[in-house]
Amino acid sequence: MKKVIVIHTGGTISMHVNFESGAVVPGDSNPLTSEIDKLMEYADIHEIEAFNYPSPHMTPTEMLTLKNIIEQQLAEKEVAGFVITHGTDTLEETAYFLDLTIKSNVPIILTGAMRSSNEIGADGVYNLLSAVRVANSQHAIGKGVLVVMNDEIHTAQNVTKTSTSNVSTFQSPQYGPIGLITKTAIHFHHSPIRHETYDVKDIKKRVALLKVYAGMDVDLLMHVANNKYDGVVLEGLGQGNVPPAIVPGIQQLMNQHIPIVLVSRCYNGIAQPVYGYEGGGKMLEDMGVLFAHGLSGQKARLKLLIGLSDSRMTHTPSAIFEH
Incomplete structure:
Protein backbone atom coordinates (compact mmCIF):
# COMPACT_ATOMS: atom_id res chain seq x y z
CA MET A 1 0.00 0.00 0.00
CA LYS A 2 1.10 3.58 -0.61
CA LYS A 3 2.56 5.45 2.35
CA VAL A 4 0.63 8.48 3.62
CA ILE A 5 2.00 10.52 6.51
CA VAL A 6 -0.58 12.08 8.82
CA ILE A 7 0.71 15.09 10.76
CA HIS A 8 -1.38 16.19 13.73
CA THR A 9 -1.29 19.81 14.92
CA GLY A 10 -4.31 19.99 17.26
CA GLY A 11 -7.55 21.91 16.85
CA THR A 12 -11.19 20.91 17.29
CA ILE A 13 -10.61 17.72 15.32
CA SER A 14 -8.47 16.44 18.22
CA MET A 15 -10.53 17.93 21.09
CA HIS A 16 -13.54 16.83 23.13
CA VAL A 17 -16.38 18.45 25.02
CA ASN A 18 -16.01 18.66 28.80
CA PHE A 19 -19.64 18.05 29.75
CA GLU A 20 -19.20 19.56 33.22
CA SER A 21 -18.05 22.95 31.94
CA GLY A 22 -19.48 22.79 28.42
CA ALA A 23 -16.12 23.88 27.00
CA VAL A 24 -14.35 22.22 24.10
CA VAL A 25 -10.83 21.41 25.30
CA PRO A 26 -7.73 19.41 24.30
CA GLY A 27 -7.35 16.03 25.99
CA ASP A 28 -4.37 14.11 27.30
CA SER A 29 -4.33 12.08 24.09
CA ASN A 30 -5.40 12.71 20.52
CA PRO A 31 -8.67 10.79 19.86
CA LEU A 32 -7.74 10.47 16.20
CA THR A 33 -4.92 8.07 17.01
CA SER A 34 -7.51 5.46 18.00
CA GLU A 35 -8.91 5.56 14.47
CA ILE A 36 -5.73 4.34 12.79
CA ASP A 37 -7.33 1.01 11.80
CA LYS A 38 -9.94 2.81 9.67
CA LEU A 39 -7.22 4.80 7.90
CA MET A 40 -5.09 1.72 7.24
CA GLU A 41 -7.79 0.41 4.91
CA TYR A 42 -6.83 3.15 2.46
CA ALA A 43 -3.05 3.58 2.89
CA ASP A 44 0.03 2.66 4.90
CA ILE A 45 -0.37 5.35 7.57
CA HIS A 46 2.51 6.87 9.53
CA GLU A 47 1.56 9.45 12.17
CA ILE A 48 3.53 12.42 13.46
CA GLU A 49 2.40 14.56 16.41
CA ALA A 50 3.85 17.94 15.47
CA PHE A 51 1.83 20.11 17.87
CA ASN A 52 -1.31 20.04 19.97
CA TYR A 53 -2.38 23.66 19.51
CA PRO A 54 -5.74 25.33 19.08
CA SER A 55 -5.51 26.99 15.69
CA PRO A 56 -5.48 30.59 17.05
CA HIS A 57 -2.12 29.63 18.62
CA MET A 58 -0.60 28.83 15.21
CA THR A 59 1.91 31.35 13.84
CA PRO A 60 4.12 31.44 10.74
CA THR A 61 6.85 29.91 12.93
CA GLU A 62 4.78 26.72 13.39
CA MET A 63 3.85 26.80 9.71
CA LEU A 64 7.55 26.88 8.84
CA THR A 65 8.11 23.91 11.17
CA LEU A 66 5.45 21.95 9.26
CA LYS A 67 7.17 22.81 5.99
CA ASN A 68 10.47 21.51 7.37
CA ILE A 69 8.85 18.29 8.64
CA ILE A 70 7.33 17.61 5.23
CA GLU A 71 10.57 18.32 3.38
CA GLN A 72 12.51 16.08 5.77
CA GLN A 73 10.05 13.22 5.26
CA LEU A 74 10.23 13.64 1.49
CA ALA A 75 14.03 13.47 1.63
CA GLU A 76 14.07 10.31 3.77
CA LYS A 77 11.17 8.23 2.44
CA GLU A 78 9.06 7.48 -0.59
CA VAL A 79 5.76 9.13 0.35
CA ALA A 80 2.53 9.13 -1.66
CA GLY A 81 1.02 12.07 0.22
CA PHE A 82 0.60 14.01 3.42
CA VAL A 83 -2.46 14.82 5.52
CA ILE A 84 -2.34 17.57 8.15
CA THR A 85 -5.05 17.75 10.80
CA HIS A 86 -5.54 21.36 11.88
CA GLY A 87 -7.89 23.66 13.73
CA THR A 88 -10.24 25.44 11.35
CA ASP A 89 -9.73 29.07 12.46
CA THR A 90 -6.33 29.42 10.75
CA LEU A 91 -6.36 26.30 8.57
CA GLU A 92 -6.57 28.31 5.35
CA GLU A 93 -3.50 30.34 6.32
CA THR A 94 -1.36 27.30 7.09
CA ALA A 95 -2.51 25.72 3.82
CA TYR A 96 -1.55 28.80 1.81
CA PHE A 97 1.78 29.15 3.63
CA LEU A 98 2.70 25.58 2.69
CA ASP A 99 1.42 26.08 -0.85
CA LEU A 100 3.80 29.02 -1.30
CA THR A 101 6.85 27.39 0.26
CA ILE A 102 6.94 23.67 -0.64
CA LYS A 103 8.36 22.68 -4.02
CA SER A 104 6.85 19.23 -4.49
CA ASN A 105 4.13 17.62 -6.56
CA VAL A 106 3.28 15.19 -3.75
CA PRO A 107 -0.30 15.79 -2.50
CA ILE A 108 -0.49 17.75 0.75
CA ILE A 109 -3.98 17.84 2.24
CA LEU A 110 -5.25 19.82 5.23
CA THR A 111 -8.40 18.87 7.05
CA GLY A 112 -10.16 19.61 10.31
CA ALA A 113 -13.51 19.40 12.06
CA MET A 114 -16.26 21.72 13.17
CA ARG A 115 -17.50 19.34 15.87
CA SER A 116 -15.25 17.83 18.50
CA SER A 117 -14.71 14.09 18.82
CA ASN A 118 -17.43 13.30 21.38
CA GLU A 119 -20.17 15.57 20.01
CA ILE A 120 -23.16 14.15 18.15
CA GLY A 121 -22.42 14.37 14.44
CA ALA A 122 -18.65 14.71 14.93
CA ASP A 123 -17.10 15.20 11.49
CA GLY A 124 -13.41 14.76 12.26
CA VAL A 125 -12.90 11.08 11.46
CA TYR A 126 -14.92 11.30 8.25
CA ASN A 127 -12.96 14.34 7.06
CA LEU A 128 -9.69 12.62 7.96
CA LEU A 129 -10.64 9.52 5.98
CA SER A 130 -11.58 11.69 3.02
CA ALA A 131 -8.29 13.56 3.24
CA VAL A 132 -6.31 10.29 3.27
CA ARG A 133 -8.19 9.10 0.20
CA VAL A 134 -7.37 12.33 -1.65
CA ALA A 135 -3.71 12.23 -0.55
CA ASN A 136 -3.55 8.70 -1.94
CA SER A 137 -5.09 9.67 -5.28
CA GLN A 138 -2.87 10.04 -8.33
CA HIS A 139 -5.23 12.76 -9.55
CA ALA A 140 -4.19 14.98 -6.63
CA ILE A 141 -0.55 15.00 -7.75
CA GLY A 142 0.70 18.42 -8.84
CA LYS A 143 -2.36 20.37 -7.72
CA GLY A 144 -0.65 22.17 -4.85
CA VAL A 145 -1.78 22.15 -1.24
CA LEU A 146 -5.46 21.25 -0.91
CA VAL A 147 -8.13 21.51 1.77
CA VAL A 148 -10.58 18.62 2.15
CA MET A 149 -13.73 19.14 4.22
CA ASN A 150 -17.33 18.02 3.93
CA ASP A 151 -16.84 15.96 0.72
CA GLU A 152 -15.23 18.88 -1.14
CA ILE A 153 -11.69 19.63 -2.34
CA HIS A 154 -10.50 23.24 -2.38
CA THR A 155 -7.25 24.96 -3.34
CA ALA A 156 -5.24 26.62 -0.59
CA GLN A 157 -5.31 29.95 -2.44
CA ASN A 158 -9.07 30.24 -2.78
CA VAL A 159 -10.57 28.47 0.23
CA THR A 160 -11.83 30.38 3.26
CA LYS A 161 -13.82 29.72 6.40
CA THR A 162 -17.27 31.24 5.86
CA SER A 163 -19.29 30.15 8.90
CA THR A 164 -18.42 30.07 12.59
CA SER A 165 -20.05 26.69 13.19
CA ASN A 166 -21.53 25.07 10.05
CA VAL A 167 -19.82 21.86 8.91
CA SER A 168 -19.80 23.22 5.34
CA THR A 169 -17.89 26.30 6.48
CA PHE A 170 -15.01 25.96 4.00
CA GLN A 171 -15.88 27.46 0.63
CA SER A 172 -14.10 29.04 -2.32
CA PRO A 173 -16.58 31.90 -2.87
CA GLN A 174 -15.43 33.05 -6.27
CA TYR A 175 -14.38 29.75 -7.84
CA GLY A 176 -15.96 26.86 -5.96
CA PRO A 177 -14.26 23.55 -5.09
CA ILE A 178 -11.96 21.90 -7.64
CA GLY A 179 -13.16 18.42 -6.77
CA LEU A 180 -15.70 16.25 -4.98
CA ILE A 181 -15.45 13.09 -2.90
CA THR A 182 -17.96 10.25 -3.23
CA LYS A 183 -18.09 6.91 -1.45
CA THR A 184 -16.25 5.25 -4.31
CA ALA A 185 -14.17 7.90 -6.10
CA ILE A 186 -12.28 11.19 -6.04
CA HIS A 187 -13.51 13.54 -8.78
CA PHE A 188 -11.46 16.56 -9.89
CA HIS A 189 -13.28 18.79 -12.36
CA HIS A 190 -10.63 21.50 -12.80
CA SER A 191 -7.06 22.32 -11.75
CA PRO A 192 -4.97 25.35 -10.75
CA ILE A 193 -3.18 26.87 -13.74
CA ARG A 194 -0.03 28.00 -11.90
CA HIS A 195 1.94 27.28 -8.75
CA GLU A 196 4.49 29.76 -7.43
CA THR A 197 6.89 28.99 -4.60
CA TYR A 198 9.41 30.90 -2.50
CA ASP A 199 12.59 29.79 -0.75
CA VAL A 200 12.01 30.50 2.94
CA LYS A 201 14.42 29.45 5.70
CA ASP A 202 13.12 31.65 8.50
CA ILE A 203 10.38 34.16 9.22
CA LYS A 204 11.66 37.37 10.77
CA LYS A 205 9.76 40.01 8.82
CA ARG A 206 6.71 41.77 10.25
Missing part, protein backbone atom coordinates in the same frame (compact mmCIF):
# COMPACT_ATOMS: atom_id res chain seq x y z
CA VAL A 207 3.67 42.52 8.07
CA ALA A 208 0.56 44.24 9.43
CA LEU A 209 -3.01 43.67 8.21
CA LEU A 210 -5.54 46.48 8.63
CA LYS A 211 -9.20 46.44 7.64
CA VAL A 212 -10.35 49.75 6.15
CA TYR A 213 -13.66 51.16 7.39
CA ALA A 214 -15.80 54.27 6.97
CA GLY A 215 -14.32 57.18 8.91
CA MET A 216 -10.98 55.44 9.52
CA ASP A 217 -8.32 57.65 11.13
CA VAL A 218 -4.70 57.85 10.10
CA ASP A 219 -3.27 56.95 13.52
CA LEU A 220 -3.21 53.17 12.89
CA LEU A 221 -1.06 53.64 9.80
CA MET A 222 1.23 56.03 11.66
CA HIS A 223 1.64 53.40 14.37
CA VAL A 224 2.77 50.93 11.71
CA ALA A 225 5.13 53.51 10.25
CA ASN A 226 6.68 54.20 13.65
CA ASN A 227 7.13 50.56 14.74
CA LYS A 228 9.45 49.11 12.10
CA TYR A 229 7.01 46.92 10.18
CA ASP A 230 8.33 45.53 6.91
CA GLY A 231 5.03 45.70 5.04
CA VAL A 232 1.32 46.46 5.28
CA VAL A 233 -1.78 44.91 3.75
CA LEU A 234 -4.94 47.00 3.63
CA GLU A 235 -8.36 45.44 3.16
CA GLY A 236 -9.81 48.31 1.17
CA LEU A 237 -13.36 49.26 0.30
CA GLY A 238 -15.03 48.01 -2.87
CA GLN A 239 -12.64 47.61 -5.78
CA GLY A 240 -9.77 49.02 -3.70
CA ASN A 241 -10.45 52.43 -2.20
CA VAL A 242 -9.79 54.09 1.18
CA PRO A 243 -11.08 57.13 3.09
CA PRO A 244 -9.11 60.29 2.28
CA ALA A 245 -8.12 60.73 5.93
CA ILE A 246 -5.64 57.85 5.76
CA VAL A 247 -3.92 58.93 2.53
CA PRO A 248 -1.22 60.89 4.46
CA GLY A 249 -0.42 57.71 6.41
CA ILE A 250 -0.10 55.76 3.18
CA GLN A 251 2.23 58.42 1.84
CA GLN A 252 4.31 58.26 5.02
CA LEU A 253 4.71 54.49 4.64
CA MET A 254 5.69 54.89 1.00
CA ASN A 255 8.26 57.54 1.96
CA GLN A 256 9.77 54.98 4.37
CA HIS A 257 9.86 52.36 1.57
CA ILE A 258 7.41 50.12 3.44
CA PRO A 259 5.42 48.23 0.78
CA ILE A 260 1.63 48.51 0.93
CA VAL A 261 -0.59 45.87 -0.65
CA LEU A 262 -4.28 46.54 -1.23
CA VAL A 263 -7.01 43.90 -1.37
CA SER A 264 -10.76 44.25 -1.21
CA ARG A 265 -12.69 43.47 1.92
CA CYS A 266 -15.37 42.01 -0.41
CA TYR A 267 -15.01 38.24 -0.76
CA ASN A 268 -16.00 38.24 -4.44
CA GLY A 269 -14.29 40.14 -7.23
CA ILE A 270 -10.76 41.56 -7.34
CA ALA A 271 -9.17 44.80 -6.20
CA GLN A 272 -8.22 47.02 -9.13
CA PRO A 273 -7.23 50.68 -9.60
CA VAL A 274 -10.40 52.21 -11.04
CA TYR A 275 -11.39 55.38 -9.17
CA GLY A 276 -9.40 58.59 -9.49
CA TYR A 277 -10.77 60.58 -6.52
CA GLU A 278 -8.75 61.15 -3.35
CA GLY A 279 -8.29 57.73 -1.74
CA GLY A 280 -9.47 55.99 -4.92
CA GLY A 281 -7.64 52.98 -6.29
CA LYS A 282 -6.10 54.78 -9.28
CA MET A 283 -4.67 57.45 -7.00
CA LEU A 284 -3.26 54.77 -4.69
CA GLU A 285 -1.67 52.91 -7.60
CA ASP A 286 -0.02 56.14 -8.74
CA MET A 287 1.39 56.52 -5.21
CA GLY A 288 3.00 53.07 -5.47
CA VAL A 289 0.43 50.90 -3.67
CA LEU A 290 0.38 47.32 -4.95
CA PHE A 291 -2.83 45.43 -5.79
CA ALA A 292 -3.29 41.73 -4.92
CA HIS A 293 -5.85 40.33 -7.30
CA GLY A 294 -8.32 37.89 -5.78
CA LEU A 295 -6.54 37.28 -2.46
CA SER A 296 -8.09 37.76 0.97
CA GLY A 297 -6.37 40.05 3.43
CA GLN A 298 -4.92 37.23 5.52
CA LYS A 299 -3.51 35.46 2.48
CA ALA A 300 -2.09 38.63 0.93
CA ARG A 301 -0.36 39.24 4.27
CA LEU A 302 1.18 35.77 4.19
CA LYS A 303 2.27 36.15 0.58
CA LEU A 304 3.98 39.47 1.30
CA LEU A 305 5.57 38.05 4.46
CA ILE A 306 6.85 34.99 2.59
CA GLY A 307 8.02 36.97 -0.43
CA LEU A 308 9.97 39.40 1.74
CA SER A 309 11.49 36.40 3.59
CA ASP A 310 12.69 34.65 0.42
CA SER A 311 16.32 33.73 1.07
CA ARG A 312 17.18 34.29 -2.59
CA MET A 313 16.36 37.99 -2.15
CA THR A 314 15.24 38.16 -5.79
CA HIS A 315 11.64 39.21 -5.27
CA THR A 316 10.77 42.86 -5.06
CA PRO A 317 7.39 43.64 -3.47
CA SER A 318 5.94 44.43 -6.90
CA ALA A 319 7.25 41.14 -8.33
CA ILE A 320 5.54 39.17 -5.54
CA PHE A 321 2.15 40.36 -6.75
CA GLU A 322 2.68 40.29 -10.49
CA HIS A 323 0.26 37.32 -10.89
Whole structure:
Protein backbone atom coordinates (compact mmCIF):
# COMPACT_ATOMS: atom_id res chain seq x y z
CA MET A 1 0.00 0.00 0.00
CA LYS A 2 1.10 3.58 -0.61
CA LYS A 3 2.56 5.45 2.35
CA VAL A 4 0.63 8.48 3.62
CA ILE A 5 2.00 10.52 6.51
CA VAL A 6 -0.58 12.08 8.82
CA ILE A 7 0.71 15.09 10.76
CA HIS A 8 -1.38 16.19 13.73
CA THR A 9 -1.29 19.81 14.92
CA GLY A 10 -4.31 19.99 17.26
CA GLY A 11 -7.55 21.91 16.85
CA THR A 12 -11.19 20.91 17.29
CA ILE A 13 -10.61 17.72 15.32
CA SER A 14 -8.47 16.44 18.22
CA MET A 15 -10.53 17.93 21.09
CA HIS A 16 -13.54 16.83 23.13
CA VAL A 17 -16.38 18.45 25.02
CA ASN A 18 -16.01 18.66 28.80
CA PHE A 19 -19.64 18.05 29.75
CA GLU A 20 -19.20 19.56 33.22
CA SER A 21 -18.05 22.95 31.94
CA GLY A 22 -19.48 22.79 28.42
CA ALA A 23 -16.12 23.88 27.00
CA VAL A 24 -14.35 22.22 24.10
CA VAL A 25 -10.83 21.41 25.30
CA PRO A 26 -7.73 19.41 24.30
CA GLY A 27 -7.35 16.03 25.99
CA ASP A 28 -4.37 14.11 27.30
CA SER A 29 -4.33 12.08 24.09
CA ASN A 30 -5.40 12.71 20.52
CA PRO A 31 -8.67 10.79 19.86
CA LEU A 32 -7.74 10.47 16.20
CA THR A 33 -4.92 8.07 17.01
CA SER A 34 -7.51 5.46 18.00
CA GLU A 35 -8.91 5.56 14.47
CA ILE A 36 -5.73 4.34 12.79
CA ASP A 37 -7.33 1.01 11.80
CA LYS A 38 -9.94 2.81 9.67
CA LEU A 39 -7.22 4.80 7.90
CA MET A 40 -5.09 1.72 7.24
CA GLU A 41 -7.79 0.41 4.91
CA TYR A 42 -6.83 3.15 2.46
CA ALA A 43 -3.05 3.58 2.89
CA ASP A 44 0.03 2.66 4.90
CA ILE A 45 -0.37 5.35 7.57
CA HIS A 46 2.51 6.87 9.53
CA GLU A 47 1.56 9.45 12.17
CA ILE A 48 3.53 12.42 13.46
CA GLU A 49 2.40 14.56 16.41
CA ALA A 50 3.85 17.94 15.47
CA PHE A 51 1.83 20.11 17.87
CA ASN A 52 -1.31 20.04 19.97
CA TYR A 53 -2.38 23.66 19.51
CA PRO A 54 -5.74 25.33 19.08
CA SER A 55 -5.51 26.99 15.69
CA PRO A 56 -5.48 30.59 17.05
CA HIS A 57 -2.12 29.63 18.62
CA MET A 58 -0.60 28.83 15.21
CA THR A 59 1.91 31.35 13.84
CA PRO A 60 4.12 31.44 10.74
CA THR A 61 6.85 29.91 12.93
CA GLU A 62 4.78 26.72 13.39
CA MET A 63 3.85 26.80 9.71
CA LEU A 64 7.55 26.88 8.84
CA THR A 65 8.11 23.91 11.17
CA LEU A 66 5.45 21.95 9.26
CA LYS A 67 7.17 22.81 5.99
CA ASN A 68 10.47 21.51 7.37
CA ILE A 69 8.85 18.29 8.64
CA ILE A 70 7.33 17.61 5.23
CA GLU A 71 10.57 18.32 3.38
CA GLN A 72 12.51 16.08 5.77
CA GLN A 73 10.05 13.22 5.26
CA LEU A 74 10.23 13.64 1.49
CA ALA A 75 14.03 13.47 1.63
CA GLU A 76 14.07 10.31 3.77
CA LYS A 77 11.17 8.23 2.44
CA GLU A 78 9.06 7.48 -0.59
CA VAL A 79 5.76 9.13 0.35
CA ALA A 80 2.53 9.13 -1.66
CA GLY A 81 1.02 12.07 0.22
CA PHE A 82 0.60 14.01 3.42
CA VAL A 83 -2.46 14.82 5.52
CA ILE A 84 -2.34 17.57 8.15
CA THR A 85 -5.05 17.75 10.80
CA HIS A 86 -5.54 21.36 11.88
CA GLY A 87 -7.89 23.66 13.73
CA THR A 88 -10.24 25.44 11.35
CA ASP A 89 -9.73 29.07 12.46
CA THR A 90 -6.33 29.42 10.75
CA LEU A 91 -6.36 26.30 8.57
CA GLU A 92 -6.57 28.31 5.35
CA GLU A 93 -3.50 30.34 6.32
CA THR A 94 -1.36 27.30 7.09
CA ALA A 95 -2.51 25.72 3.82
CA TYR A 96 -1.55 28.80 1.81
CA PHE A 97 1.78 29.15 3.63
CA LEU A 98 2.70 25.58 2.69
CA ASP A 99 1.42 26.08 -0.85
CA LEU A 100 3.80 29.02 -1.30
CA THR A 101 6.85 27.39 0.26
CA ILE A 102 6.94 23.67 -0.64
CA LYS A 103 8.36 22.68 -4.02
CA SER A 104 6.85 19.23 -4.49
CA ASN A 105 4.13 17.62 -6.56
CA VAL A 106 3.28 15.19 -3.75
CA PRO A 107 -0.30 15.79 -2.50
CA ILE A 108 -0.49 17.75 0.75
CA ILE A 109 -3.98 17.84 2.24
CA LEU A 110 -5.25 19.82 5.23
CA THR A 111 -8.40 18.87 7.05
CA GLY A 112 -10.16 19.61 10.31
CA ALA A 113 -13.51 19.40 12.06
CA MET A 114 -16.26 21.72 13.17
CA ARG A 115 -17.50 19.34 15.87
CA SER A 116 -15.25 17.83 18.50
CA SER A 117 -14.71 14.09 18.82
CA ASN A 118 -17.43 13.30 21.38
CA GLU A 119 -20.17 15.57 20.01
CA ILE A 120 -23.16 14.15 18.15
CA GLY A 121 -22.42 14.37 14.44
CA ALA A 122 -18.65 14.71 14.93
CA ASP A 123 -17.10 15.20 11.49
CA GLY A 124 -13.41 14.76 12.26
CA VAL A 125 -12.90 11.08 11.46
CA TYR A 126 -14.92 11.30 8.25
CA ASN A 127 -12.96 14.34 7.06
CA LEU A 128 -9.69 12.62 7.96
CA LEU A 129 -10.64 9.52 5.98
CA SER A 130 -11.58 11.69 3.02
CA ALA A 131 -8.29 13.56 3.24
CA VAL A 132 -6.31 10.29 3.27
CA ARG A 133 -8.19 9.10 0.20
CA VAL A 134 -7.37 12.33 -1.65
CA ALA A 135 -3.71 12.23 -0.55
CA ASN A 136 -3.55 8.70 -1.94
CA SER A 137 -5.09 9.67 -5.28
CA GLN A 138 -2.87 10.04 -8.33
CA HIS A 139 -5.23 12.76 -9.55
CA ALA A 140 -4.19 14.98 -6.63
CA ILE A 141 -0.55 15.00 -7.75
CA GLY A 142 0.70 18.42 -8.84
CA LYS A 143 -2.36 20.37 -7.72
CA GLY A 144 -0.65 22.17 -4.85
CA VAL A 145 -1.78 22.15 -1.24
CA LEU A 146 -5.46 21.25 -0.91
CA VAL A 147 -8.13 21.51 1.77
CA VAL A 148 -10.58 18.62 2.15
CA MET A 149 -13.73 19.14 4.22
CA ASN A 150 -17.33 18.02 3.93
CA ASP A 151 -16.84 15.96 0.72
CA GLU A 152 -15.23 18.88 -1.14
CA ILE A 153 -11.69 19.63 -2.34
CA HIS A 154 -10.50 23.24 -2.38
CA THR A 155 -7.25 24.96 -3.34
CA ALA A 156 -5.24 26.62 -0.59
CA GLN A 157 -5.31 29.95 -2.44
CA ASN A 158 -9.07 30.24 -2.78
CA VAL A 159 -10.57 28.47 0.23
CA THR A 160 -11.83 30.38 3.26
CA LYS A 161 -13.82 29.72 6.40
CA THR A 162 -17.27 31.24 5.86
CA SER A 163 -19.29 30.15 8.90
CA THR A 164 -18.42 30.07 12.59
CA SER A 165 -20.05 26.69 13.19
CA ASN A 166 -21.53 25.07 10.05
CA VAL A 167 -19.82 21.86 8.91
CA SER A 168 -19.80 23.22 5.34
CA THR A 169 -17.89 26.30 6.48
CA PHE A 170 -15.01 25.96 4.00
CA GLN A 171 -15.88 27.46 0.63
CA SER A 172 -14.10 29.04 -2.32
CA PRO A 173 -16.58 31.90 -2.87
CA GLN A 174 -15.43 33.05 -6.27
CA TYR A 175 -14.38 29.75 -7.84
CA GLY A 176 -15.96 26.86 -5.96
CA PRO A 177 -14.26 23.55 -5.09
CA ILE A 178 -11.96 21.90 -7.64
CA GLY A 179 -13.16 18.42 -6.77
CA LEU A 180 -15.70 16.25 -4.98
CA ILE A 181 -15.45 13.09 -2.90
CA THR A 182 -17.96 10.25 -3.23
CA LYS A 183 -18.09 6.91 -1.45
CA THR A 184 -16.25 5.25 -4.31
CA ALA A 185 -14.17 7.90 -6.10
CA ILE A 186 -12.28 11.19 -6.04
CA HIS A 187 -13.51 13.54 -8.78
CA PHE A 188 -11.46 16.56 -9.89
CA HIS A 189 -13.28 18.79 -12.36
CA HIS A 190 -10.63 21.50 -12.80
CA SER A 191 -7.06 22.32 -11.75
CA PRO A 192 -4.97 25.35 -10.75
CA ILE A 193 -3.18 26.87 -13.74
CA ARG A 194 -0.03 28.00 -11.90
CA HIS A 195 1.94 27.28 -8.75
CA GLU A 196 4.49 29.76 -7.43
CA THR A 197 6.89 28.99 -4.60
CA TYR A 198 9.41 30.90 -2.50
CA ASP A 199 12.59 29.79 -0.75
CA VAL A 200 12.01 30.50 2.94
CA LYS A 201 14.42 29.45 5.70
CA ASP A 202 13.12 31.65 8.50
CA ILE A 203 10.38 34.16 9.22
CA LYS A 204 11.66 37.37 10.77
CA LYS A 205 9.76 40.01 8.82
CA ARG A 206 6.71 41.77 10.25
CA VAL A 207 3.67 42.52 8.07
CA ALA A 208 0.56 44.24 9.43
CA LEU A 209 -3.01 43.67 8.21
CA LEU A 210 -5.54 46.48 8.63
CA LYS A 211 -9.20 46.44 7.64
CA VAL A 212 -10.35 49.75 6.15
CA TYR A 213 -13.66 51.16 7.39
CA ALA A 214 -15.80 54.27 6.97
CA GLY A 215 -14.32 57.18 8.91
CA MET A 216 -10.98 55.44 9.52
CA ASP A 217 -8.32 57.65 11.13
CA VAL A 218 -4.70 57.85 10.10
CA ASP A 219 -3.27 56.95 13.52
CA LEU A 220 -3.21 53.17 12.89
CA LEU A 221 -1.06 53.64 9.80
CA MET A 222 1.23 56.03 11.66
CA HIS A 223 1.64 53.40 14.37
CA VAL A 224 2.77 50.93 11.71
CA ALA A 225 5.13 53.51 10.25
CA ASN A 226 6.68 54.20 13.65
CA ASN A 227 7.13 50.56 14.74
CA LYS A 228 9.45 49.11 12.10
CA TYR A 229 7.01 46.92 10.18
CA ASP A 230 8.33 45.53 6.91
CA GLY A 231 5.03 45.70 5.04
CA VAL A 232 1.32 46.46 5.28
CA VAL A 233 -1.78 44.91 3.75
CA LEU A 234 -4.94 47.00 3.63
CA GLU A 235 -8.36 45.44 3.16
CA GLY A 236 -9.81 48.31 1.17
CA LEU A 237 -13.36 49.26 0.30
CA GLY A 238 -15.03 48.01 -2.87
CA GLN A 239 -12.64 47.61 -5.78
CA GLY A 240 -9.77 49.02 -3.70
CA ASN A 241 -10.45 52.43 -2.20
CA VAL A 242 -9.79 54.09 1.18
CA PRO A 243 -11.08 57.13 3.09
CA PRO A 244 -9.11 60.29 2.28
CA ALA A 245 -8.12 60.73 5.93
CA ILE A 246 -5.64 57.85 5.76
CA VAL A 247 -3.92 58.93 2.53
CA PRO A 248 -1.22 60.89 4.46
CA GLY A 249 -0.42 57.71 6.41
CA ILE A 250 -0.10 55.76 3.18
CA GLN A 251 2.23 58.42 1.84
CA GLN A 252 4.31 58.26 5.02
CA LEU A 253 4.71 54.49 4.64
CA MET A 254 5.69 54.89 1.00
CA ASN A 255 8.26 57.54 1.96
CA GLN A 256 9.77 54.98 4.37
CA HIS A 257 9.86 52.36 1.57
CA ILE A 258 7.41 50.12 3.44
CA PRO A 259 5.42 48.23 0.78
CA ILE A 260 1.63 48.51 0.93
CA VAL A 261 -0.59 45.87 -0.65
CA LEU A 262 -4.28 46.54 -1.23
CA VAL A 263 -7.01 43.90 -1.37
CA SER A 264 -10.76 44.25 -1.21
CA ARG A 265 -12.69 43.47 1.92
CA CYS A 266 -15.37 42.01 -0.41
CA TYR A 267 -15.01 38.24 -0.76
CA ASN A 268 -16.00 38.24 -4.44
CA GLY A 269 -14.29 40.14 -7.23
CA ILE A 270 -10.76 41.56 -7.34
CA ALA A 271 -9.17 44.80 -6.20
CA GLN A 272 -8.22 47.02 -9.13
CA PRO A 273 -7.23 50.68 -9.60
CA VAL A 274 -10.40 52.21 -11.04
CA TYR A 275 -11.39 55.38 -9.17
CA GLY A 276 -9.40 58.59 -9.49
CA TYR A 277 -10.77 60.58 -6.52
CA GLU A 278 -8.75 61.15 -3.35
CA GLY A 279 -8.29 57.73 -1.74
CA GLY A 280 -9.47 55.99 -4.92
CA GLY A 281 -7.64 52.98 -6.29
CA LYS A 282 -6.10 54.78 -9.28
CA MET A 283 -4.67 57.45 -7.00
CA LEU A 284 -3.26 54.77 -4.69
CA GLU A 285 -1.67 52.91 -7.60
CA ASP A 286 -0.02 56.14 -8.74
CA MET A 287 1.39 56.52 -5.21
CA GLY A 288 3.00 53.07 -5.47
CA VAL A 289 0.43 50.90 -3.67
CA LEU A 290 0.38 47.32 -4.95
CA PHE A 291 -2.83 45.43 -5.79
CA ALA A 292 -3.29 41.73 -4.92
CA HIS A 293 -5.85 40.33 -7.30
CA GLY A 294 -8.32 37.89 -5.78
CA LEU A 295 -6.54 37.28 -2.46
CA SER A 296 -8.09 37.76 0.97
CA GLY A 297 -6.37 40.05 3.43
CA GLN A 298 -4.92 37.23 5.52
CA LYS A 299 -3.51 35.46 2.48
CA ALA A 300 -2.09 38.63 0.93
CA ARG A 301 -0.36 39.24 4.27
CA LEU A 302 1.18 35.77 4.19
CA LYS A 303 2.27 36.15 0.58
CA LEU A 304 3.98 39.47 1.30
CA LEU A 305 5.57 38.05 4.46
CA ILE A 306 6.85 34.99 2.59
CA GLY A 307 8.02 36.97 -0.43
CA LEU A 308 9.97 39.40 1.74
CA SER A 309 11.49 36.40 3.59
CA ASP A 310 12.69 34.65 0.42
CA SER A 311 16.32 33.73 1.07
CA ARG A 312 17.18 34.29 -2.59
CA MET A 313 16.36 37.99 -2.15
CA THR A 314 15.24 38.16 -5.79
CA HIS A 315 11.64 39.21 -5.27
CA THR A 316 10.77 42.86 -5.06
CA PRO A 317 7.39 43.64 -3.47
CA SER A 318 5.94 44.43 -6.90
CA ALA A 319 7.25 41.14 -8.33
CA ILE A 320 5.54 39.17 -5.54
CA PHE A 321 2.15 40.36 -6.75
CA GLU A 322 2.68 40.29 -10.49
CA HIS A 323 0.26 37.32 -10.89
